[in-house]
Each structure stands twice: as C-alpha cells, then as structure tokens.
Amino acid sequence: xxxxxxxxxxxxxxxxxxxxxxxxxxxxxxxxxxxxxxxxxxxxxxxxxxxxxxxxxxxxxxxxxxxxxxxxxxxxxxxxxxxxxxxxxxxxxxxxxxxxxxxxxxxxxxxxxxxxxxxxxxxxxxxxxxxxxxxxxxxxxxxxxxxxxxxxxxxxxxxxxxxxxxxxxxxxxxxxxxxxxxxxxxxxxxxxxxxxxxxxxxxxxxxxxxxxxxxxxxxxxxxxxxxxxxxxxxxxxxxxxxxxxxxxxx
Amino acid sequence: xxxxxxxxxxxxxxxxxxxxxxxxxxxxxxxxxxxxxxxxxxxxxxxxxxxxxxxxxxxxxxxxxxxxxxxxxxxxxxxxxxxxxxxxxxxxxxxxxxxxxxxxxxxxxxxxxxxxxxxxxxxxxxxxxxxxxxxxxxxxxxxxxxxxxxxxxxxxxxxxxxxxxxxxxxxxxxxxxxxxxxxxxxxxxxxxxxxxxxxxxxxxxxxxxxxxxxxxxxxxxxxxxxxxxxxxxxxxxxxxxxxxxxxxxxxxxxxxxxxxxxxxxxxxxxxxxxxxxxxxxxxxxxxxxxxxxxxxxxxxxxxxxxxxxxxxxxxxxxxxxxxxxxxxxxxxxxxxxxxxxxxxxxxxxxxxxxxxxxxxxxxxxxxxxxxxxxxxxxxxxxxxxxxxxxxxxxxxxxxxxxxxxxxxxx
Numbered sequence: 001x002x003x004x005x006x007x008x009x010x011x012x013x014x015x016x017x018x019x020x021x022x023x024x025x026x027x028x029x030x031x032x033x034x035x036x037x038x039x040x041x042x043x044x045x046x047x048x049x050x051x052x053x054x055x056x057x058x059x060x061x062x063x064x065x066x067x068x069x070x071x072x073x074x075x076x077x078x079x080x081x082x083x084x085x086x087x088x089x090x091x092x093x094x095x096x097x098x099x100x101x102x103x104x105x106x107x108x109x110x111x112x113x114x115x116x117x118x119x120x121x122x123x124x125x126x127x128x129x130x131x132x133x134x135x136x137x138x139x140x141x142x143x144x145x146x147x148x149x150x151x152x153x154x155x156x157x158x159x160x161x162x163x164x165x166x167x168x169x170x171x172x173x174x175x176x177x178x179x180x181x182x183x184x185x186x187x188x189x190x191x192x193x194x195x196x197x198x199x200x201x202x203x204x205x206x207x208x209x210x211x212x213x214x215x216x217x218x219x220x221x222x223x224x225x226x227x228x229x230x231x232x233x234x235x236x237x238x239x240x241x242x243x244x245x246x247x248x249x250x
Numbered sequence: 251x252x253x254x255x256x257x258x259x260x261x262x263x264x265x266x267x268x269x270x271x272x273x274x275x276x277x278x279x280x281x282x283x284x285x286x287x288x289x290x291x292x293x294x295x296x297x298x299x300x301x302x303x304x305x306x307x308x309x310x311x312x313x314x315x316x317x318x319x320x321x322x323x324x325x326x327x328x329x330x331x332x333x334x335x336x337x338x339x340x341x342x343x344x345x346x347x348x349x350x351x352x353x354x355x356x357x358x359x360x361x362x363x364x365x366x367x368x369x370x371x372x373x374x375x376x377x378x379x380x381x382x383x384x385x386x387x388x389x390x391x392x393x394x395x396x397x398x399x400x401x402x403x404x405x406x407x408x409x410x411x412x413x414x415x416x417x418x419x420x421x422x423x424x425x426x427x428x429x430x431x432x433x434x435x436x437x438x439x440x441x442x443x444x445x446x447x448x449x450x451x452x453x454x455x456x457x458x459x460x461x462x463x464x465x466x467x468x469x470x471x472x473x474x475x476x477x478x479x480x481x482x483x484x485x486x487x488x489x490x491x492x493x494x495x496x497x498x499x500x501x502x503x504x505x506x507x508x509x510x511x512x513x514x515x516x517x518x519x520x521x522x523x524x525x526x527x528x529x530x531x532x533x534x535x536x537x538x539x540x541x542x543x544x545x546x547x548x549x550x551x552x553x554x555x556x557x558x559x560x561x562x563x564x565x566x567x568x569x570x571x572x573x574x575x576x577x578x579x580x581x582x583x584x585x586x587x588x589x590x591x592x593x594x595x596x597x598x599x600x601x602x603x604x605x606x607x608x609x610x611x612x613x614x615x616x617x618x619x620x621x622x623x624x625x626x627x628x629x630x631x632x633x634x635x636x637x638x639x640x641x642x643x644x645x646x647x648x649x650x651x652x653x654x655x656x657x658x659x660x
Contacts, residue, residue, distance in 0.1 A: 091430075104428070106424065106428075106430075108355070108356075108357045110422055110430060111357060111359045111422070158399075158434065158436065159435075160434050161420045161421075161422070161434050162418075162434060163359050163360055163419065163434075165361075165418075182361075184362070185361065185418060190361055190362070
C-alpha cells in the first residue's frame with residue numbers, strides 16, 4: 001500500500017531508507033510519502049474497531065498504484081465481504097454488494113467515518129495533502145536506540161482545507177512514522193495515530209501495527225495491523241476502475 | 251321614505267327605554283368586536299413577522315434561478331451569466347435593490363464537529379438590503395467585501411462546532427464537475443438572528459472566495475430583487491422577467507417558499523372564520539334581546555298597527571333598532587380595539603413561549619398589526635349577520651293581528 005489512500009498507514013509505515021544527510025522538515029515528510037508511493041503495492045491488513053461495549057475486526061486487501069489510485073476491499077467477515085472503496089485522483093467511490101450500488105462519496109460525507117472506523121473518509125482519500133498544504137518545521141530531534149527521530153510540526157496554510165491547528169509527526173530517520181498527533185486550534189491534543197509495532201515486512205521496515213485514538217475517548221480506538229505486504233508489483237490500470245470495484249476479478 | 255326619520259327616532263327611543271338591557275347587549279357586542287379585531291391584529295402581526303423574517307432569509311421578493319436549481323441546488327445548476335453582464339443588465343434598471351449570490355449546500359467542519367449548512371457567497375454591500383443579519387450586530391466583524399477571505403457564521407453554529415472568532419473552519423462543497431471543493435476559512439464574525447435555526451444553517455463568505463472555491467468563474471446561482479412591499483411584487487416581477495433570458499426561471503417569493511405563501515392566503519380565510527365564530531356566539535344574545543323587546547311591547551305594536559302603521563314599517567323599525575344597537579356596539583368595540591392595540595405597536599414580549607413559536611417560524615416579539623381592511627371586514631360581517639339575525643323577530647312583530655295584540659294580556 002503506497003498510495004494516498006491509506007495515508008495514515010503510509011505515513012507510519014515508511015520504508016527503510018539509507019541514512020540521509022541534512023534535510024529540512026518538508027523534505028523529511030515528502031521523502032517519507034514519496035518513498036511510500038513507489039510504483040505499486042499490495043497489502044493485506046486487519047482493522048480492529050474497538051468500542052467500550054463491542055469490538056469488531058475486518059480483514060482487507062488493498063492495492064495502490066502511483067500516487068492517486070487505490071482500491072481497498074473487505075474479505076472478512078463474510079457479511080462485509082466485497083465492500084470496497086476506490087480512490088482515483090480526487091474522487092472516492094464505495095461499493096456494497098448488499099445494495100449492489102456504487103456510490104460516489106460526496107463532499108458532505110468526507111468528514112464521516114470510513115467503514116465505521118476512527119478514520120474519516122478524508123483521512124483516507126486526501127492523505128497526501130500533508131506535503132503541500134502545511135508548513136513544516138523540525139521542533140525536536142533526538143536519538144532513540146541509535147536511530148534519529150525528528151519531531152516535525154506541521155501547521156496548515158491559511159486556506160488549507162484542514163481543521164487542525166497543527167499536527168506533529170514523529171518520523172524516524174529510516175522513514176518510519178512513529179506518531180502522528182492532531183492538535184486543535186487551542187493547542188489541545190484531539191487524536192493521535194501511534195505505531196505500536198515496527199518491523200520488517202515486504203523487504204522494508206514499516207509500522208506493522210498502528211492505532212488511532214481520540215484523546216477524549218481513550219476507550220474507543222481503531223487499530224490496523226499489516227499481515228502481508230508486497231511492493232513494486234505489476235498492477236494493471238483496470239484494477240482501479242469502477243467495474244473492478246463492483247465485480248472483483250482477482 | 252319620509253317615514254324613515256320617524257322610525258329611526260322611535261327605534262332609538264325604544265332602545266333606551268330599557269337602558270340596562272341595552273347596555274348589557276352593547277357591552278357584549280363591544281367586547282366581541284374588540285376580541286375579533288384584537289385577535290386578528292395579533293395573528294396578522296405574527297404572520298407578518300413570519301413572512302418578513304422568511305422573506306428576508308429567502309431572501310428577496312423576486313428571484314432568478316436556473317430552472318433546475320430549486321429542485322437540485324448545486325453549482326451545476328447555476329446561472330451561467332457572469333456578474334459583469336448582470337450588472338450591465340440590472341444596475342441601471344431602477345430596482346430598489348438587487349444582488350447576485352452563490353447559494354449552495356455545504357458542509358462546515360471544525361476540529362470536533364461537522365454540520366450541513368447553506369453556504370452564501372455574497373457581496374456584503376449589495377446584500378445589505380436583503381440580509382436578515384444586521385451587519386452591525388456581529389461579534390467580531392461582518393464581511394468587508396466580496397473578496398473577503400473570512401467566514402461569518404451564526405452564534406448557535408459556532409457553539410455547536412465549538413469554534414470561535416479567530417479560529418479556522420473548513421467548508422466543503424462540490425464544484426460543477428461534482429469534484430470536492432473545499433477550503434479553510436478563518437471565522438471573522440458571529441452573527442445573531444431572530445431564530446436559532448438561522449444561526450445554525452447559514453454561513454456567509456465573500457462572493458469571490460466562494461466562486462474561486464467552487465471553481466465557477468464569476469457566475470452565481472441566484473439573483474434576487476427587492477420590491478417595495480412583499481405584498482406587491484408584480485411590477486418588479488414583470489420588470490425582471492422582461493430583462494432576463496427565457497432560459498432562466500423567475501419566481502416570486504411565495505413560489506419559492508410555498509409554506510409562507512400558503513400561510514398568507516390561509517390568513518385571510520382565518521380572519522373571516524374567526525369573526526364569524528365570535529359573531530355566532532354574539533348572535534344568540536342579539537336575537538334574544540330583540541325577541542324580548544318585541545314580546546315586551548306586543549300591545550304597543552298592536553296599537554300602532556291598529557292606528558294604521560304598515561307591517562313593513564314595524565319590520566323596519568325592529569331592524570333599525572338592531573342595526574342601531576350593533577352600530578353603537580361596533581363603534582365602541584372598534585375604539586376599544588384601536589385603543590388597546592395602539593400602545594402595543596412596539597411589540598409584545600412573548601419570550602416565555604418563544605420556543606414553541608420558533609417551531610412555527612415566528613420570533614419572540616409579537617407586533618400586533620391593525621389593518622383597516624380587517625377592521626372593515628369585521629364590521630361589515632357583523633352588520634350583515636346582525637341584519638339576518640334580526641329578520642326573524644322583526645318578521646314576527648310585523649305579522650301580529652292588531653286586535654289580538656292589543657287584547658293580549660301581559
């Protein structure tokens with residue numbers, strides 16, 4: 001998965017990269033994302049949505065290509081099988097076999113939750129905006145277990161379509177994003193995406209398990225763990241079409 | 251006909267022969283008439299206010315849209331004529347006020363909440379006449395021009411979004427290609443409206459900022475015109491229709507908001523029904539009084555008939571009696587109503603029940619509105635119905651057999 005589609009994942013699971021010389025903050029973020037975008041990827045992951053009185057988990061497959069195409073499809077549990085999301089450039093569609101309809105996600109639904117998780121549709125679809133809609137600066141830099149970790153503060157531009165006052169990313173020198181925190185305009189922490197487990201997979205060091213938590217409701221969270229990942233695979237353009245969203249050919 | 255003055259004089263004297271009964275009847279009529287007019291004025295005032303508020307939110311008495319816009323208010327159904335051309339067509343035409351604006355549904359999001367709103371991209375100078383928002387009664391400031399980059403939202407919305415002046419919010423809508431159009435705006439002001447519902451559902455941004463965000467060049471979705479009075483919009487309507495392309499739809503405010511339009515029509519019927527209902531109650535008293543008056547003077551009537559007065563004159567006399575009674579009662583009632591409404595013109599504070607009123611779309615101060623036409627209508631209805639009600643006792647009186655009547659005991 002290297003697409004803006006799974007932005008949070010992307011940011012967190014940055015592939016290992018050779019140690020860099022001095023870089024500025026924007027470059028650190030851009031490198032991380034660019035590296036992620038690569039040419040293509042295939043991921044199998046499990047998403048656990050936790051609430052105080054229930055919990056459910058979904059296993060999904062995701063394909064990404066270039067920086068603006070991605071497709072996610074649920075394979076488990078059975079009742080959700082076939083539910084999918086397609087992102088192509090700036091548009092997002094969802095498909096549910098139960099109603100047998102492809103629905104284009106309108107702007108009014110972008111702020112709503114994606115598949116019932118703590119991620120919004122916008123988190124999923126517009127992830128790569130992080131590079132150019134913000135002003136980045138390194139606010140802290142420290143050595144942890146021999147790896148340099150940069151704390152990067154990203155402040156959205158005046159006209160950016162971003163509600164946050166600022167975001168703080170902890171990015172390791174090897175491009176693994178350890179934490180992505182969202183602050184409101186009063187400086188209060190609202191939600192946080194944390195990498196709970198970092199490891200090697202598909203030939204790269206990535207965040208294998210990440211959790212999104214809303215600070216006001218710590219007992220509600222969504223966790224995504226990567227089960228399998230392959231990079232730089234050959235994907236046809238026909239994968240990212242509405243007809244493939246509707247009628248899987250894999 | 252020379253009999254008439256005599257009959258009137260006779261009737262007037264009879265009326266005051268039993269002055270206690272007459273005064274009781276008079277007070278019943280006056281109170282009834284007062285109630286008719288006063289209640290009518292109250293409801294009129296309420297509906298007027300609702301319409302005024304409603305029209306001011308619509309806003310605009312005559313509106314021009316793309317024919318599909320009212321059913322599907324999206325930028326795809328916009329008016330494709332640019333602002334410059336519109337200004338050429340309308341600026342010199344002598345309209346009281348006109349404005350073109352971008353009005354589309356949008357979603358506004360803060361860090362914690364997102365809500366559906368109606369986005370109004372306006373030129374504040376042109377909209378001053380239309381706006382339900384007083385530009386001066388704004389916490390912070392109102393938009394300063396069509397190119398203002400800020401956003402003004404309602405107080406109620408601000409508290410729902412947990413945002414405030416100086417913070418940024420994100421507006422999301424769709425461009426003509428159905429792609430997502432979004433942008434961040436800094437809240438520069440919080441407006442106050444009569445009704446919380448307005449504060450929650452409208453947000454204002456500069457027209458040019460809206461056009462840029464929605465990628466629609468210098469086009470807009472709605473052109474509005476103000477007529478002198480919301481009841482008299484036909485001249486403006488004709489003038490506008492003559493000037494716009496036939497591919498656009500020109501509508502009157504009551505066609506855009508059918509609820510308000512219907513309300514206005516229902517009101518006229520309601521006033522009439524109200525007057526009749528009160529009169530029905532009154533008429534029992536009236537008929538009773540007249541019947542009593544007739545019974546009381548059976549012998550007298552018999553004597554008059556015996557002396558040669560025609561039955562028609564007797565009939566006329568009783569009817570004149572009832573008309574005099576009603577006329578005096580109406581005069582007192584009208585005066586009473588006028589005297590009570592006059593000091594209340596400044597508005598009656600009904601904020602105690604404001605919540606319920608808001609559900610109907612009325613605000614919390616009631617301004618009674620006395621229309622001459624309502625007053626005349628009440629008076630005419632009372633006189634006509636009073637005439638009909640007095641026919642029966644009068645007819646009875648005129649049919650007495652003189653001999654029988656004179657000799658009647660009691």
